[in-house]
Amino acid sequence: MSEPTFATLVSRWYEENARDLPWRKPDTTAWAILVSEVMLQQTPVVRVLPAWEAWLARWPVPAALAADTPAEAIRMWGRLGYPRRAVRLRDCAVAIVERHGGEVPEKLDQLLALPGVGTYTARAVAAFAFGQRHPVVDTNVRRVVCRAIAGEPDAGPATRPADLVATEELLPAEPAAAALASAAFMELGAVVCTARSPRCPACPVERVCAWRASGQVAPAGPTRRPQRYAGTxxxxxxxxxxxxxxxxxxxxxxxxxxxxxxxxxxxxxxxxxxxxxxxxxxxxxxxxxxxxxxxxxxxxx
DNA sequence: ATCCGGTTCC
DNA sequence: GGAACGGGAT
Structure with a gap:
């Protein structure tokens, strides 16, 4: 008998402790998952929940949004912030209709080519909507992997190719299990392995965490320079x-x-x-x- | 490397 | 008042 892998430990924890988020329900459409991922860029879950429900009630398929005006998309976006995302999401719906017959495409390169869809969102949709095996790396996952595997405090401001590789190496071979593990890594980073006050006693990989073993060294400098808002x-x-x-x-x-x-x-x-x-x-x-x-x-x- | 919101917590 | 939050486009 071999020890459970890192992904297995985190996935088991996830199945017991995952938040009950509506876009994680089994029958959620690819479009609904794509909308959730765009809304979740830079925006806390609690603020996305009502906006996501309202958006999909009004535009349940890409063609519905594509037929409406940018003005209505901007209004429905409400106070989620970064309203360019609303316009890009509508542009994205138009592109899905024009290039893919109104169906969210499954291939990574096709997803990447859509407006407002970058390396993170494309992989998230490929994994969570279509069950493919891709590393899905946002800052939460990057932090988890940097800490637990490399024993380093944190990564820089952007996701590096090496972060994708390091995360891919942790994924199970079977696609569905890999997608589950990706969701589990994200959840762990979001609620346990947080940036400032990690809840290590609640962590399923505390025993194998290289960062924990090395005394949880703090980042060398400020990870990010402060972002002001007032007066800008x-x-x-x-x-x-x-x-x-x-x-x-x-x-x-x-x-x-x-x-x-x-x-x-x-x-x-x-x-x-x-x-x-x-x-x-x-x-x-x-x-x-x-x-x-x-x-x-x-x-x- | 910089710009791009708005809410919540300190 | 000020910081934390953190992906995409250019």
């Missing part, structure tokens, strides 16, 4: 978008001028929203969410 263009974009989201049609620029006093910064933020496809000008004086109304304004009577 991002805050101004948020304020502008809030006004446009509430409006039903074009908003005169005089109303947008009121959300921020610095003319230069406000103009830069608005131009950025236009560049990103979130907002479009209407005539000389007004702006609206992209596609929020007729393409050509009706002439005055």
């Amino acid at each position: 263009d991002r805050q101004v974009r948020g304020l502008l978008l809030a006004v446009l989201r509430e409006a039903t049609g074009p908003v005169p620029h005089q109303r947008l001028d009121q959300v921020w006093t610095d003319d230069v910064q406000r103009a830069r933020a608005l131009a950025g929203l236009v560049t990103d496809g979130l907002v479009e000008p209407v005539g000389e004086e007004s702006f609206r969410l992209t596609g929020d109304g007729p393409a050509v304004p009706l002439p005055h009577p």
Whole structure:
């Protein structure tokens, strides 16, 4: 008898302790899983839950979202943050309809080619929606593997090819078991092997963890430089978008001028929203969410 | 390497 | 007030 593998230990723990998240139910469609993964980029689970339910109730298949306007996607996105994701997700739905007949593609390279789908999301969908054997590496998994296997405090700011390799080597050979293990690694990083206060006594691999064995050395420097929000263009974009989201049609620029006093910064933020496809000008004086109304304004009577 | 939200906790 | 949160695009 050999010792259980790392993946087996974590997978057993996962089956006993996994959070009951709706996108993990067996009959969840690939589209619903893709939507969950995009929403979960940078965003805590508790905030995604209601938005995910509402989004799929309205657009249960990619073709439904593709037929609607970017403006409606931006409105449904609500306050999830990084609203470019809403526009990209709609672009993604359009691409799925045009390239794949409305079905979420199964091949990794086809997924990677979709708007808003990067190396993490493509692998997550391939594994969790289609049961394929791929390493799925977000920062949680990267941290788990760096610590438990390499005994290092943490990885850098981005996922490196070596992180993919190190994670792949941990996966069971059988695809379904590999997908389960990937979900289990993510869960472990999210709720036990956390960045700042790991709950090692609750960890299923505490006995074999190289990082634990080496005294849990702290990262050398600051892992990430702090990200401010107050006073940045991002805050101004948020304020502008809030006004446009509430409006039903074009908003005169005089109303947008009121959300921020610095003319230069406000103009830069608005131009950025236009560049990103979130907002479009209407005539000389007004702006609206992209596609929020007729393409050509009706002439005055 | 930098930009891109918004909420929650300290 | 300020930090934590962390994937994709450029």
